[in-house]
Amino acid sequence: MLLETRGVRVSLRFPDGFTWGVSTSSYQIEGGNEAADWHAWERAGKVDPAGRACDSWNRFERDVDLVVELGLSAYRISLEWSRIEPEPGRFEEAAIARYADWLAYARSRGLRTMLVLWHFTNPVWLTEKGAWLSPEAPVHFEAFVRKVVPVLAPHVDDWATLNEANTYANHGWITGEWPPGRRLDYPGGFRAYDGLAEGHRRARAAIKELLGEATPVGLTHVLSWAHPAGRWGALSVPCMRFWEWLGITRFLDRVAGDIDWLGVQYYHDAPCRPIGMDLDDGNPPRTDMGWRICPEGIYHAVMFAHRRYGVPLLLTENGLADAEDAQRGRFLLDHLAWLRRALDEGADLRGYYHWSLLDNYEWAYGYEPRFGLVAVDYDTCERAIRPSGRLYAEIASANALPEGLRPDLRYADGTPSLAPR
Template sequence: MTDFPDDFLWGSATSAHQVEGGNTNNDWWDFEHDPATAARESSGDGIDHYHRYGEDFALLAALGHNAHRLSVEWSRIEPAPGEFSHAALGHYRRVLSALRDQGLTAFVTLHHFTLPRWFAARGGWLAPDAAAVFGRFSARVAATLGDLMPYVCTINEPQMVALHGYLEGYHPPGLTNPVLWRRAGEALLAAHVAGVRAVRAEAGSRVGLAVQLPLLAPARDDAACRTLYEVMRHEIVDRYLDNLTGPDAGDWLGVQYYRRQWVDPAAPALFAPPPPGTPTTQMGWAVHPDGLRQMLHRAARTGLPLVVTENGIATTDDTERVDYLRTHLAALARARAEGVDVRGYLHWSAFDNFEWSEGGRPRFGLVAVDRDHDFARTPKPSAHALARVARTGRLDALLDQPTPHADAPRRPSVRHR
């Protein structure tokens, strides 16, 4: 008896700026190099995935993955307004062809946090024609790469783009303005609709949105906490899910879940730290596996098929990652048993990489990367554990004792633990 069907999608996720290296023409590169921002270090060379994508995809296929989520870098493809790079589009055509050749189903994100420098300079998501500009970009990508993109995600975590960039100042453009926070959220929803229409006009891809859905709760049972909790729940969860209606909502929905969060108007960032004794990650995030089940049920109310497009833990102790996988995959299996239509699980992340303002310190990867020694890739025990689940569809396979022939990737150039 298996816990997941044979056609379930198993894999992991990356984003261009976090792994490629050398994305110097976007707003994040500027943010990283401004000492006045929250960024701790530069993305630099990333993990050199721009040149090593072929061997990386072969490694992931050898680890039992049958799907992979990645993004295309807007600033490479459209380095100036309306000017599209044939070389960049050709590069991503080679990338997606390599992914297909390894038998991995592609989930291609069009916007994963980074904006071209020229677009950011004219207002980014607050520009009056932001949705139209994103639609133009989406149409060009779909027209050129659509035959290699079975799944397209328009925007990664629009709520976090708005929250981190316009209210918390933690991401570009580094603003702390509640009015602009809400306006950015509205613009991102409009851009999603524009992206859906553009992709459908140019390609047969199944198009959707990826939303991060933390399990929110008031920090205390008082009126101020409850009021702010209602506001934050609306602005982070309900606004985005309740607007996914009608023909332009998309064909599927990506759910990204990491943590439970406590809302507190007395906290400087409006979120209180987890209560004492709560298990936390390197990021300080509260580990709460059942929150994944609960938020899948919430997302299911949209009526769209679901894919978990991100879920993972930042830790230097890989035994914690194996336990995180065990508890969160069990929550996912329970949601499916309760009738939620979840069709895949893409772990964050495939590789240890650049974690935005936190730099390279947090370790989210199934595969370690030694940036000081030619970016050598080393699969962690958690990578092999997830491989056993992917190959068998059985949750209990996660804790099986590894066998060298079953678990070892086929790539001789990759070091193994």
């Protein structure tokens, strides 16, 4: 099956064995994580409280059943470090056992499991030491990994050490919206990058020591597509290169020799002026959070990662805030069509995980954004699959885009910045 639209020719079908999954994270869905630095941030009045979130700590089996009902093949979750190690060196065996039960249940339902060992939040005691700026942080993280991996390994297919080091460093040390709340502290952000890179290397080495050198270990990183805004053209190139370095290569180049696969995460593009961004460029559709919707960018992000790092790729997050579910179906079709084009051009892309299975706690934005293929009633924590979830189920079941629905493969203006150099 082939589709030709606006001069671009792509296959509708995805490769045999392509993984279709969904992603979540512990703090955003579990509830009750009161030993985390983010909970302390809430108590300080910085953000709305997460409370019980989606109550997934008590409803994980229901969540797995929803993944199965959607006909998907994989589920990505994360561990809450603070729940497992609320004090340095004191591990809650019951919490580790609960995660093991979850993962075992997911495997028993036929799902491939991906486990992320760190997804933004830290134990309060680590943040009090300076979080990832502390030279102790990578050492503590390695000890945590060595504790949990032997117990969870029988139930895990894919290991990811870290989620989005760039997002964490940006919001913690540049915007100040997240703990520790520093603003425009670029040296601090770079030190956080370096601490996380060392934590990844130590964790990966520990996993390979425990499970065998052949065990693939990766991490996930958000890549935005920087390109010229409007008429600026080549004048935007220095700005584009700066944003690529700051958000992508400053971290990933440091760990490039220590990843067996890379999780690419894409949400929006970044139109560049000679200095700064022009987020109004082209007046594209917007999500409920005001984020630009630019499907073409997912192609450039994947091709950049493929050409620069040369490792197997997974698209581990892609989604939008859309409370009315008015745009999510089109968003899925258009982004997946551009992913298919990346596959046609040789990208070693092995799966797609939508963000997110559930509506959840969206950090500094609280509960207003609705990212879920499954709607959550926060009063009752009842779940209901949205129409876009049914569409995604149809795509996954067929391993192809529906023939009767035409994706939009329009090009954005300007020369792509995420290109081999």
